Amino acid sequence: MMFSKIGKRLRQPTFSGFRNSATGYSEVPDLDTGYYCNPANVQEIKQNINRRKGIGNIERVNNVYNQLKFMPETNSSYKALMYELGKLLMSLPNKTHPSVQMYDETPKLLQEINERRDFGKYAPLEFSEITRRLNLMRTDKLGHTCGHKSYYFLDELAELEETLLKYTVSFLLKNNFNLVSVPDILPSNILESCGMSINTDRTQIYSLDPHHHGPDLFLSGTAEMSLAGFLKNSLHSKMDLPLKLAAVSRCYRAESSSVIEERGIYRVHQFTKVEMFAVTTPEQSDDMLEYLRSLQQDLFTPLGFHMKVLDMPPHELGAPAYRKYDIEAWMPGRNSYGEISSCSNCTDYQSRRLNIKYKDENSIKYVHTLNGTACAIPRILIALIETHQDPKGKIFIPHILQPFMNGKTSIGKNIAVPELKLLKKLK
Structure with missing residues (x-):
């Protein structure tokens, strides 16, 4: 039966490196910060956003991420920056298949x-x-x-x-x-x-x-x-x-x-x-x-x-x-x-x-x-x-x-x- 394939339920995932029960951000998903918040990938991600004519500010993502890395969770700005990072990451588009990255605007x-x-x-x-x-x-x-x-x-x-x-x-x-x-x-x-x-x-x-x-x-x-x-x-x-x-x-x-x-x-x-x-x-x-x-x-x-x-x-x-x-x-x-x-x-x-x-x-x-x-x-x-x-x-x-x-x-x-x-x- 289909439902046996679907399996058991999980708890909401933690947001890599940042989640703490005191912050109230358990609903923030796990959005591959290892890729998006790596400075070496900024130019690639920016080009992808431009090709897709999408929204997203990858420079701001990395800026906020770097602030949070060294900020104690007790800091008054921590929760607001945490929320901003989640929203910024959510707005970014998916990666693009290599075969279509360089297509012009014609299918x-x-x-x-x-x-x-x-x-x-x-x-x-x-x-x-x-x-x-x-x-x-x-x-x-x-x-x-x-x-x-x-x-x-x-x-x-x-x-x-x-x-x-x-x-x-x-x-x-x-x-x-x-x-x-x-x-x-x-x-x-x-x-x-x-x-x-x-x-x-x-x-x-x-x-x-x-x-x-x-x-x-x-x-x-x-x-x-x-x-x-x-x-x-x-x-x-x-x-x-x-x-x-x-x-x-x-x-x-x-x-x-x-x-x-x-x-x-x-x-x-x-x-x-x-x-x-x-x-x-x-x-x-x-x-x-x-x-x-x-x-x-x-x-x-x-x-x-x-x-x-x-x-x-x-x-x-x-x-x-x-x-x-x-x-x-x-x-x-x-x-x-x-x-x-x-x-x-x-x-x-x-x-x-x-x-x-x-x-x-x-x-x-x-x-x-x-x-x-x-x-x-x-x-x-x-x-x-x-x-x-x-x-x-x-x-x-x-x-x-x-x-x-x-x-x-x-x-x-x-x-x-x-x-x-x-x-x-x-x-």
Whole structure:
């Protein structure tokens, strides 16, 4: 059973060289001060921050560290400097894989999958126009229900959404993933430990009203964070690794975009996603990243749309990723590519912050964590429907999905739910 693999719980780790029960800093994670606070590594770390266009002040880290080394814990400034050092270390990005350190701002193309569909003289329609004509979606005038950047899927489009989720979960179960049902509300320490920014001008995280729902609660942007939080303070046997988990969840993103390529339902405030999460030894994580990428390719290829696989440059990695692959699908109605998935190796960036370890003979070490998108709706739907649209007013269903759609081979106009005529409210 999965829970026997997850193992027993540990106490919160000490912060190397500084923690004392009198200081009250037991929640400060073990953030590799041997690397970050070594003056010989300052230039390397600074270059990494610049390449990744990230935040972090490595000079200040070393300055504070050196002050603390020789300061007695009874000094009145000790606790404030200790807190500052923890915050500074938490803000630094992960290291970058040597193979991608010198990439410019253009991703490296690794592979193309499936041919672009030739529509002949027919000009393919956009997802929003197809679904409007077939009465399968509603996105306009939703202010009185769910607001801007939301949607309703109707009839067979809603059925197709469920089909994609069932197809994906079935695929992952056959590949020995353990399915976990996860919470969508998390505290800040879990989100920040996974590499998310909270309460900043650029945050994508929805916060709950502390006066009505309790302090420090946020809506999760991906099941990756819930799965990582589930494993917090856990100790694993090396024999049980790698551990492969998967979850279906709603994802909440407080983001907006005026970019024309991200119009319609390409970027929305909430959507459903199937996420993969893996825990490995350090020696296994490079191979696991390749495995996750191969799973994504095997999962998407039978869906029939054209894709390209990209090795992402440093500035696209975010804070936690050591290396990241994206898959972009061709969306014929938009005449452009759109990202449908990614997979990342976060090495020990998250495990150090969440205290996730494994036992290797007589020593205890930090695991490596990885994540990957298995199915992100609605972007998969955009690529799928724009690729398989028919000029006569149908959407063909790929053969591999038909068993999950009760044998249906196509989707037609929705007549089960009548088209809604919205009335103006008279004053």
